[in-house]
Amino acid sequence: xxxxxxxxxxxxxxxxxxxxxxxxxxxxxxxxxxxxxxxxxxxxxxxxxxxxxxxxxxxxxxxxxxxxxxxxxxxxxxxxxxxxxxxxxxxxxxxxxxxxxxxxxxxxxxxxxxxxxxxxxxxxxxxxxxxxxxxxxxxxxxxxxxxxxxxxxxxxxxxxxxxxxxxxxxxxxxxxxxxxxxxxxxxxxxxxxxxxxxxxxxxxxxxxxxxxxxxxxxxxxxxxxxxxxxxxxxxxxxxxxxxxxxxxxxxxxxxxxxxxxxxxxxxxxxxxx
Numbered sequence: 704x705x706x707x708x709x710x711x712x713x714x715x716x717x718x719x720x721x722x723x724x725x726x727x728x729x730x731x732x733x734x735x736x737x738x739x740x741x742x743x744x745x746x747x748x749x750x751x752x753x754x755x756x757x758x759x760x761x762x763x764x765x766x767x768x769x770x771x772x773x774x775x776x777x778x779x780x781x782x783x784x785x786x787x788x789x790x791x792x793x794x795x796x797x798x799x800x801x802x803x804x805x806x807x808x809x810x811x812x813x814x815x816x817x818x819x820x821x822x823x824x825x826x827x828x829x830x831x832x833x834x835x836x837x838x839x840x841x842x843x844x845x846x847x848x849x850x851x852x853x854x855x856x857x858x859x860x861x862x863x864x865x866x867x868x869x870x871x872x873x874x875x876x877x878x879x880x881x882x883x884x885x886x887x888x889x890x891x892x893x894x895x896x897x898x899x900x901x902x903x904x905x906x907x908x909x910x911x912x913x914x915x916x917x918x919x920x921x922x923x924x925x926x927x928x929x930x931x932x933x934x935x936x937x938x939x940x941x942x943x944x945x946x947x948x949x950x951x952x953x954x955x956x957x958x959x960x961x962x963x964x965x966x967x968x969x970x971x972x973x974x975x976x
Contacts, residue, residue, distance in 0.1 A: 735777055735962055765931065765950050772910070772927035773954070775834065776902045779841035783849055783898060784891070786842075791853035792883075805854070812847035816905060819843060824915040828923070837909040837925055844905045845898035849891065856890030857883070889970040896963050903955060907932055 794804040820840050827836035860882070868874070868882050908914075910929030913921055924930040928951050935944035 735780065735958075762946075765947055768927050768931045768947075769950060769954055771925070772906055772929065775838050775909075775925075775927065776841060776899060776906065779838045779845055779902060780895065780899060782838070782842045783845040784895070787846055787849035787853055787894070788891075790850050791857060791887075794850075794854055795857040808847065808850060808854075812851070816840060816844040817908065820908070821915050824912060828912070833912060833923065833925055836912060837906075837927075840909050841902045841905065844901045848897040848901055849894035852890040852894030852897070853887055856887035860886045892963070892966045892970040896967075899958075899963075903951075 790804075790808070794801060794808060817840075823839055824836050827833065827839065864882060864886070868878055873881055906927065907929040910925040910927040911933045912925060913923045921934070924934075928947060931947050932944060932951075935941075935947060
């Protein structure tokens with residue numbers, strides 16, 4: 704009975720038989736990473752063909768801005784995924800831990816992300832790490848979406864699965880690989896979708912750093928879709944703003960259709976019935 708739930712042997716592209724815990728997990732990184740790589744080659748292709756429209760910047764520059772933005776979101780996503788899993792495991796490790804950590808997490812999640820931004824900006828700017836400032840604020844914005852969906856996933860693991868694992872003496876690392884990770888995989892995908900959506904919402908301010916730096920200038924902004932949109936709006940360059948918005952919408956739609964929908968479909972195979 705336990706094997707029905709914790710061992711999944713089926714054919715999927717990029718996977719072999721049986722599908723291991725790490726193969727499930729790396730798909731969360733593989734598909735977004737492939738998206739970043741494809742975007743990079745689109746930028747290179749546009750820059751070599753010299754394709755442009757009547758805008759203050761070339762179309763290849765807009766796609767390059769998109770590449771930088773997606774790269775920052777991807778790095779922040781990987782960091783949030785790496786931190787969220789141990790936090791969720793800690794919060795659900797027992798009744799006492801749950802009573803202590805879940806209220807703390809709930810309070811931290813309720814604090815507006817931008818409330819931290821001026822502090823982080825000053826800290827990172829003094830060290831000259833402007834990209835790190837944007838990535839860190841994206842990380843904070845994404846983290847709690849994944850943490851709380853993971854907590855929900857860990858709490859709905861059927862008791863008979865846990866008991867069967869105990870009977871077969873599956874514990875420690877083996878329990879994590881064979882029970883925990885497969886069980887929470889659908890929640891990881893759901894939390895990832897919510898987290899990345901939150902990142903897209905906040906990227907517009909995360910890349911426009913000068914507004915948070917005392918005496919800052921536009922030269923301190925990060926090149927990306929956020930700064931392009933804000934700059935185009937502030938300078939009245941409506942054509943640039945419309946094209947940038949259109950490219951951003953296409954990128955999000957492409958990401959949703961070819962990455963998240965694929966992962967959502969794949970995750971259905973690991974839900975407990």
